[in-house]
Every structure is written in C-alpha cells, then in structure tokens.
Amino acid sequence: MAGNAAEPGRSVTSRALAVLGAFDEEHRRLGLTELAARAGVPVATAHRLVGELVAWGALSRTGSGKYVVGRRLWDIGLLAPVHTGLGQIASPYLHDLYGATGATVHLAVRDGRRALYVDRLAGHASVPAVSAIGSRLPLHATGVGKVLLAHAPADVQGAVLDDLPRLTPYTVSQPGRLRRQLEKVREEDFATTVEEMTLGACSAAVPIRAGGEVVAALGVVVARFARDRARLVGALQVAARGIGRGITGPAADRPASTGRKSTVARGGPELRECGP
Template identity: 65%
Template sequence: MAGNTSHPGASVTSRVLAVLGAFDADHRALTLTQIADRAGIPVPTAHRLVRELAGGGALERRDHGTYVVGQLLWDLGLLAPSQAGLREIASPFLHDIYGATLATVHLAVREGAEVLYIARLSGHQSVPVVSTVGSRLPMHCTGVGKVLLAFAPAEIQQQVFGNLTRVTAYTITQPGRLEHELGRVRETGFAQTHEEMSLGACSVAVPVMASGTAVASVGIVVRSLRTDRDRLVAALTVAAKGIERSIGP
C-alpha cells in the first residue's frame, strides 16, 4: 500500500503526500475509493483532500469518475534539476534542428515502460502529432520511444513486448519483429516509424548517450521519410552529440 497514514497523529501534509503517493506507474487513474485504500486514509478524508487537490490543479477528475495526476504536478516536475537541466542544455540544439528542418522536434526520456515528452517545437508542416509536453506514449510505436527502448534494460523490453498495443494498422505488434528492429536501432544509431502512432506521420530519432546509457532521445516528425531521412538523421546526430558534450562524462 502506498503512503499508509492509517496510524494516529498523521499530519495533513502527510495525508496529502499519501494521496499523491497513491499514484504510480501501475496506477495512473484511480477512483476515490482506490485512492483512500492505497493512501491508508478514510474515504471522507480522501474525498476532502482530493477535492482540494483537484481544485488546485494537482489532480484532475476524468468524466468516468477517476482521478489522474494534474498539470500542476507536471509543471513542478519540470523544475526538478534533472529534467530542467536537460531541457536547458538541449534547447539550443533543438532550435538548431528546427531551424534546419522546420519540422516538429521532440526531446524525450524514458519513464518506466513509456516515453515521456519533455520538450517540443511545433513544425510548419500539417502533420498529425499526438504528443504534447508532459504526455506519455507507448515506446514501441514512436521514434523517440524505439530509441529509448533499444537501449533500455531487458526487463523493460520484456514488459513492453508483453503489451504491444495496436494504435494504427501499421503498428508493430509482433515481439520478434520489434526485437529485430531494436537490434537495427542499436546497429545504425537511429529509429524510425511509418504511421505507427498516427496516420500521415512518420518519425526518426537518435539517442543522447551518457556513460553508455541512453539518457534521452531527440526526434523529428514529418509526413514522409522517403527522400529526407538521411539528412534528418544527420541533423539529429549532430544535435545529440552536442547535447552529449554539454552533459559531460
């Protein structure tokens, strides 16, 4: 149970933290009863705290009665030294890519078995892009996600292989085929998608490496990769190397 505060004398602060701690990678949407149970507090207390947190933007109530983490917590999370530092370091390189391509540019990191988008520059082309800053998407059908998955620990890869949800008709849902593609990513240094996340959109991405680990991925979303893929990979690679040098060893 997350953040158990059922013992007497628990402060209001500890109960608020217990409510927020009820959410994790496996429990992203919870009912009020589930929040109370996981936080170890009575339902009436959970109701009052959740209502106040939702009013302040820390939680968000969905139409079907469940609650999810709100935008306020995401905005605060961006102030954490790790993500804020990475965004600040990467910003000029992302703008260089954007200036050279006028395409939508992403900076993403892995969060559990999903890809978390921490920066985005919107392109001029009319290309369907479903990502937003702070959004989490499947790793197996996004360019930045495939890159991070290719260098992820084996247990994360197996978790993803066990849940290859089909998003479009072109999404890879066969573990063997995806495993082969991840091997190619490690060999060539880039990943690509062809309408696997949204129809009419292709992407290409490369890793940002530090101490032998892919700490982030930079990617571009375009209509097609038929003619410009190599040029886009080259631009992304230059940017990624610049970010790596700025991060240091």
C-alpha cells in the same frame, strides 16, 4: 494505523499521493466520486484531501465541478533535473532542428515501459502528432521509443515485447520482428517508424549519450521520408552529439542560446506523405 488513517497501513501521505496519482493522460478531469474510486479511498476522505490539495495549489476545481492538476505541481515539476538539466541543454538544438525542418521535434527519456516526452516543438505546418510535453507513449510504436527500448535493460525489453498493442494497422506487434528492428537500431544508431503511432506520420530518432550511456532520444516527425531520411538522421545525430557534450562537459561549453549556426540546412523539400 499509520498516520491515524482510517485504512490500516495507509498513511495520510500515501492517500494524498494516491489522489494525485489518479490523474493520467486519459483522466485529466475527474469528479470527486471518480477521483475517490481511482485513488482507492472513501469519498469522504477524498473530499477532505482534495480540499487541502486545492488550497495548496496541487489541484484546481473547474467550473463544471471537476478537478484538474493545479499549476503549483507544474511549477514544482519544472524543477526536476530532467527539465532543468537535459531540457535546458537540449533546447537550442531543438529550436535549430525545428527552424531548419519545420517538423515536430521531440526530446524523450525512458520512464519504465514508456517514452516520457520532456520537450516538444511544433508549428501549424507540422504533421499532427499525439505527443505532448509530459505525455508518455509506448516505446514500441514511436521513433524515440524504439531508440530508448533498444538500449533498455533486458527485463524492460522483455516486458515490452510481451505486450505489443496495435495502435494503427502498421504498428509492429510481432515480438520477433520488433526484436530484429531493435538489433538494427543498435547497429545503425537510429530508428524510424512509418505510421506506427499515428496515420500519416513518419518519425526518425537517434540516441543521446552521456558518459557512454544512452540517456535520452531525439526525434522528428514528418509526413514522409522520400529521399530526406539520411539528411534528417544526420541532422539529428549532430544535434544529439552536441546535447551529449553539453550534459557531460563544463558549464562554459553548454549552449546558451539559439544564435549558433543551424545543424540542418534550411529550406529543405516539402514533406507530404509517408514512404520508405
């Protein structure tokens, strides 16, 4: 038995990772019994592993007795290249876009069949969005997701097209229609959604390229497009090119602060409701 584990073929490391993997967006707080069940380990094993993980800082115990992901995992996660590289380079551009539009701004990469949100800026006046830093949302229902899906490998596209859950009455859940939209995204180099992930929210997004490859997507969420879609897409494309240059260029050329001239004209018209 690997690592003297009580379960054949499972090492102590694999079981500890299973305990950590029991947490996701829908399961942020877990009691010991539920945690053991989701990890597929006996309660006694979970109790021992959880004790060690709490002592190390990977998990924390709340006042109600449930467990949550600990701060130490967050600290380590921030060391991942997706944060230290892409996130740092993109940050000034995200702040420019947010300052100019007041819209929720997203930076995302593809993680399997989901869009992983690397960074997000929003204020009290921003349109409510379900995204959060570190969250994963469906590729087919978000602006950044459609951009990433349009440039994903064929097997990923096929898997997503085979399973298109309807999240709102306006979510595109027909494979043929989504396939045509993805072709249009590749042709026009941007994607849009209208209330497909959240009612009352529209999004526009563009690809970020480095070395000729799409490595991420940059998007905004607004209440409506009206006549501002072209302006928003243009601003996103300018920012995306800057981020791409920062990823591939020398360190001296990378933006270090938000003191540059904004990529978007400030004081744009108020955005209120979704529209074409």
